[in-house]
Amino acid sequence: MNLHLTQHSGVPPYLQIISQIKQLIASGRLNVDQELLPIRVLAEKLLINPNTVARAYRELETAGWLYTKRGAGTFVAAGTTAFSAETCRKQIRERVCALLVEAAHMNISVAELIKLIREMGNDLGKGDKES
């Protein structure tokens, strides 16, 4: 769990935590059922208020990335989303649409985009495991 907050990016800390934990999970550097740092511990490491970490954990749980056992800790959930297949498709399609629009404006072809996705998609599964 090596999280790192960027101070002057304009991105709220709780969102930075969320996206970084998502990446850790998706890349396999955090395993299913592995326990995360307790809210207060992570908060101390990051020099922020425990509530901020709590919010990140809570939203990750709502979206199906984590589950919590009160009094025991917070853990990585099995890889299933909390949303319906239909909702997922809709969300993904919206993201892809926006991506295509931006890529087109940057003179990045669909072919290049696909190449990039292939590369990065392969890398995702290759993260080093950590305790």
Next chain:
Amino acid sequence: MNLHLTQHSGVPPYLQIISQIKQLIASGRLNVDQELLPIRVLAEKLLINPNTVARAYRELETAGWLYTKRGAGTFVAAGTTAFSAETCRKQIRERVCALLVEAAHMNISVAELIKLIREMGNDLGKGDKES
């Protein structure tokens, strides 16, 4: 220019305008050098304050989608971005990374993602022209 604001989506009007105009341009339904509706006219159509439209136009200009001739109007810019190739790659890579993470969590494979991009990428160029 058929823009449509969704009221209760939580997305600010100026952002809705921005993304819709980007799509219109990327899909070719708005042509290079074509004049957009004047700020006040679009504002009246959408029942919002002219400043809100002005903000959308301004940000689109900053990002290289539009150009303005003061006193004359606002127009679709040629298809080049306002950012360096390096900055573009970085932005695209970040978007792709986030997309891959979400897709993985939704049990959408890289192959499916690529298929989706191919389909939607083809559709993008096929928008009907409008006056």
Next chain:
DNA sequence: ATTATTGTATTAAGCACTTAATACACTTTG
């Protein structure tokens, strides 16, 4: 049981985002 450790809930303060009101400046048109 008791204590320590974990997450949860409530409230409020600060701050930034978003929109609106209004006045200004530049171009085009006649």
Next chain:
DNA sequence: CAAAGTGTATTAAGTGCTTAATACAATAAT
């Protein structure tokens, strides 16, 4: 040159987001 039409700039109000302070509740460890 005058008038109408265009984008621009400044300021302020409202609202929601974000974080923090603090107290609560459930579980684990002993």
